[in-house]
Amino acid sequence: MITAAALQHAITAADWEALRPIIWIAGGALAVLLFDLCLPRGAHRISSVLLGVTSLVWAGGFLVRNYHTPYAAFGGAFLSDGFSVVFQGAIVLATLLSLLFVYTFEERISSAGAVALLLWAASGAMLMTGAGNLLILFLGLELLSLALYALCGMASRRAAREAALKYLLLSSMASAVMLYGMVLLFGVTGSVNFSAFLAPPPGNPLYLVALGLFYVGVAFKLGLVPFHIWMPDVFEGAPLPVTAFMSVATKAGMLAVLARIIYVATPAGLANKVLLPIWVVAALSMIIGNLAALSQSNLKRLLAYSGIGQIGYIVAAFAGATALGLRYALFYLLAYLFMTLGAFAVIAALSDQADEGARLVSYAGLAHRRPMLAAAMSFFLIGLAGLPPTVGFMGKLLLLSSVLNAGYISLAVLLIVGTAISIYAYAKIIRVMYAPMRHEVVAGAMSATWPLPWIAIAICSVAVLGLGLYPLVPSAVLPLVK
Amino acid sequence: MTPYVSVAIYLGVATVASLAFCILPGLLAQPRPNATKEEAYECGVEPTSVVGGRFPVRFYLIAMLFVIFDVEAASFYPWAVQMHALRAFGLGEMVTFVVTLGIGYAFVWKKGGLQWR
């Protein structure tokens, strides 16, 4: 048992240093609420967004500093290594870009509440990336999930509320299943630390049951194929900034957990048994996600299905448990971040509060009305399809090489097949945009634009092109073993 | 053991008696129903609406806030037990916790979440 005195001695400034980015973001959320109480009406929206962006940028600065100083904080409960810092960086970036779409929230929704919840969700996801034991993992997961349930319902459309209800019921059940898996892991090994799972007591069938329940929860939260049914509905119903956040930040948090478990806490003797199901769900996600994307007429649904496929690619790179696979998976996560959020930014620029920018009809002949937007959307879709000269091409090439390198020939073939299917799905949108105008679409409905989505579009385009030409693959990414 | 013997006898008598009251009327009585007898109560007023109607939405809002603050209060307990051992560190953590809760509380209050309109 830990005595209080030992506890006090264990915590040093370095511990707080590791946690500082998260503290800044969570504190930023509190500040957003406080400012909302003090400021006069009318200034709410801009002050919330500004405060949120400030705290995120600040946290990003601390992350850059933490990248080169790996440290196991709080006795290994929170691991601030290159691995988690890159994931945290992805989450911070995704939240930052999502915040730029906050203007698509309805007037009557408290934007301070929405921004604060987004920041808390982000800090939950960041806690997950560095979690060194099950407690911190569960804490981060629930902080993320609980904030998201509420965020999904923050619109007066009925669809948003239905999405919130579906997400709540299914996701909380998945959390509970995952929790039970964690509890059994604790029961089998007697420890909640990930490192303890490396040496399970031999011949205990409960260990595999526990891992199975745990992975079901992970697969659900990632939206991998047998457990993906909630994703399109929730993505379609939720408000745009929330959908954008969910498509990247939530996935990044859970991918970090999955990677850490695979790389640090999988006993060598069981690796084949553990990696096989991951292999299978990755393959299923790549094929079925992209197939289902073919028939969608709502951009948010399309991006949901495409996200299922893209996350499948990333998980495929984990399936070999090679160091190269992890580096390339992280690179592809960044690629996915910029491409998807770029597409969401175009939707945001086309939407007013009724969210019509998500309907495929809105894109008919877009190239003639808003050539810049149409070009940007095409660029991001080309990237998602994995064609040059975008980061999507480079990322997919690297993923493919790592999958081949790990010896999964069939997985590589499936990756190529999935990509080929997805090209059709994205080409459909591009064709709609560049089709000649048959009749005048009511232009007034899509006149509302704010400058903020344009900033997001600019950032994402530059990143998608730049990272495609100069792939900066993070180097120090192997998770710290504690 | 002895004090429980009387309890057991009492329990047995009570069970037999209550079962008898339930079963015997069905066996002995001759049913002659009429309209008055079929009423829910043989005295008093007929119910005019469904029992267990809907609560106002406000009720649920307050109930939700109660649940949250109630359980958060339970988090004080482990700290209170170990307060002396944890010293300034524990106090600092608890102050952070309370301030965070307080800001949430102020937000709810200011937004009218606690008003019973």
Place this chain on the structure above:
Amino acid sequence: MAVGELSNYVTLSAVLFFLGVAGVILRRNPLVMLMGVELMLNASNLALVAFSRAWGSMVGHIFAFLVITVAAAEAAIGLAIIVVVFHRSARVDVDDVTILKG
């Protein structure tokens, strides 16, 4: 704690867990489904505390505390969402939630 005693607790918690799962899958009333989820969380709590005693560590107790807090927050948010979805309809039933078809 004896091994037999531990397995009793774990069996009970497994039964509770599957009752919760059945509640979520079979029932159509979202309130009852939410109760099923809470039952699953409480099954975890029971197992946590039992394991914690068996291993002689305090971690399980702390974990159980965390789970209780989370369960309360989840119940509150769940109630809020259910009220928002159903406050105009006379019946509370997930089969009426049909705008989004997955």
